[in-house]
Amino acid sequence: MDRFVPTHHYQSTQPSGEPRAGPPPTSGELGVLIKRLRSQTEAIYRHSYDASTWLARGQTLAKLGYPELAVGDGWKAELLVSSTLNILISESATSAIALPAWKLGYRMGFWMSSAPEGGADAELRRRDEEQRDMLCQYLAQTQGKARRLMEENLCLWPELETGKYIRRRYPWMRKEYGRRDDPLVELINDEFSETGQACEVRRHAFGHGTKDTSDVLGIFATRDIAANDTILVDYTRTWGCNGPGTDGYAANLGGDQGCGNLFHPNAGLTIDLRWLRDAAGKDARCCLLVARMLLCCLEDGASHPLAHHLVARLTPNYSGQHVHYFSLLNDIALPNTFLRTQTSIDIFANRAYDTWVLFTIQARIFNNTCGNPMAECLMPLFSLFNHSCEPNVLWGMGVDHRTVTVRAARDVKEGEQLFVEYDGFMADETLEVRRRKLGKWLEGPCACTRCMREEQEKQQASERVDEKIEGAGWDISKGQLPVFPEDQLKLKN
Template identity: 30%
Template sequence: MEGPRIVSPAGARARPGPTNTVLLQRWVPSIYRSGTDPTISQPHPDVVGRILQSLDSYNELIVRQPYDPNAWIGRGRRMMMLNFPELAVGDAYKAKILEARASGNDKDIRVEVYKLLEPALQACHCQWDAAEILDESAMDFGPQWHEDVGRKVAKLRELLKRKEEAAIPLGGTPYELRDRIRDGGVLTVEYPWTVVHHLTRAPGLVKLINEELEGSEKEPTCYLHRSTLSKDSEEDMLGIFAAREVRAGERILTDRTATGVCSTPTSNSCSNCYARLPDMAIKTECCSESYCSTACLDLAMNTYHKAICGKDFAWLQEPAKGLTHNASPLRPLLMLRILAACVQSGVEKSPLDHPLIARLKPVANKNHLDVFTLTESIIIPIKILEQLGVDVFANRNFDTEILHSIWTRLANNKAGSFDPRLGFVDEITPHLPLFNHSCDPNVEWRRENGSTTVRFFAIKPVKKGEELFCSYLNVEGMPVEHRQEMLWPWFEGPCLCSRCEEEERSLGI
């Protein structure tokens, strides 16, 4: 017998969700168990079913009373029981904000916040954050609480010391060492209540992307279609194909992006792509921003600029200044561009419906571990959204599950590299994520020095209708076993390219 229909936490007013039976079938915990004693145990399926069924009432309570910290604490506890600690952290932190902003001084609520937030952070392997929260709680409460907290903090500091000892031999910069110690992680999963159309690329989206690829060209060079790597006709695996014959060395596509960031922009940089400004820079009418071209001006205006115009986000750029490698301060900068684009397109719509996000696929339900921290995953996105004018309590389109889902898509599809003028450049371009990998590519992509713009060139003759492949890594000279190992983080599975398949057959693998 089917259970009642459950409403998605991010869409409690929107539409009926899947049945409780379907939810249970789709439930995959995000907690990563490393072999040590888990912070929370995995519940029995019967218990999961009951918790999933109870979510409906908690979601509806939050809709009715979005500024009641108890509503968030109640749902956060259920998320913890479901082994979604990252969602529990988000709910607990929202309760913490609401209690702090309330006129009263409710010690009981703060106790419940700390009781939920600390173990949820530990379940996300965020030992640094958990220790900081415990230290904060010790200052808030009496001696008896302080004694119990002191023991927990001592254990966490000892664990962090061992993490540091293990990280030091790996080398790297001070920021890289800090991130190795402080970064937590959870498994990338599809939440059981996520609506189906947020899990696939619909025909309408494919049509929109093909219109982008056509642009103003009389004869488009490429188009999006189901990939030749797909073994299943129902599989959502797309690829870029040649729309005509292409000569070796010919430029196939210029990929200009609105969602690229850099660690150290210069004063004479384009506000969109960071290229050097020409003598006759393009000025906006609304503010002092300058652009290298009308193409960049139009792209910024049509994507994100209207949402951030007049707002000072220097606090977000400052921690990244001087970075020459990928590090945690760059993550929020990329989220700012993405969230601003979502806000500009309309806060009444789910960000997962935005074309720039809907085209991206995470590595979900494949035991893929993604970074999670209290600061970069929860605190800063909330601060960004509030500065953009979003009510993060009443507007459920920007709930923690949505923000985390956005990040998992960005993490699996972004491209980063050092630039002599800009420091480290990190970006999501509209079309680079749609090119599949091959260890024998027929296309190479190059980022313009001093810019986020990417161009694609054929490195061998390509026939009309042939799929276009680039290489995600420099695999020249690597044996197939080494290539598979290096490429595993992108796929959480073997590389499917023709070169790997042929070499594995010849080796009898």
């Protein structure tokens, strides 16, 4: 948003066919809106605590078709207004006699005493009260507009504070945040060698293609590995567990008996995240995982969260038109509240933690996690394995929710790529069902050895059926329907 990007790079995240706040912009309007977006972003970082700047940019984002980002800016505008209004209202209730009144410093979000030292000037007090009333009215109006902006972009409102969007790469993101550079690949290989030296990451994992394939990574065996041997024990700092909340209640949020480890919702010994677990409900594990990832970026002093090695190594799946839900609470309010109250980040003034950055991190995290209804983990090394429907390695998560162990499913030769199965419940599904389910992670249909073999078998079977039709002299185009024994029909499924 703070970088020049040609108009044709902008692609809305608004799902087609969903209600939107207004008609999509014409190509002429698009140029104007994009210019406006840049200048409004600059205004935000000049006057970070001015609700009207956030509101204005949120309205532009809504027109451009970024509902999740419009809601993010609306939420920040609303937060600024309501905290100011709360002070004003409590001031006017308690200071009817003892003014000084307070005025909003111009676009600064702080308050200045307007009455002179020891001032008892009645006229001045009356003017201050008038100004305060006017300010209250203005803020209430802004608050109303911010709420409307959020509601208009949460397409399931008022039933749920939830909207829909398509995950896309935001056009203003810097190129260097979108690919794995050589120092990062080296760092990952150092991590692999520390865990047992059985495998490493390599570029061009599926060979050199016509497009640049250097960012296609895969994990390869660096020596012969016998069936059942442990290849890797991966341990993570970024995970989330629906463990006990502030009341110590150990039942799983889904209603079943859950994790009873009182420390699991926390990060280390010092950061209590149980409030996040309580606020997020059954999706707490995902919110805790995002919070822990943000914490890693801060603890490690990353120049930008997208440059942190744990975030930078992950790829999102931006292909296709898959519609995702976003929640005002879990995807916007809670991560921002966590940053605001438990870290040193100023969510209004620090552009490195803008809403689009949070959504980019989330898209990368949730394309790479493993877990169960109780825990969600982002493993630093395990997440880099590619998928196969006939994997040569098996994996299992430890009861600590932080460790994944990878074993050889069969004898593996040095130099072979190591594959895992992304969805452990998929093995018995048909080719079509597997490919449909894998669309969540893969760009294009799965091209693993099993899928390619089954595709070829289907193709051959269908050719055999076509030959029979021709041999029998039927002309299907004239409505002559052949009848086959049941077993042959099955081939067509």
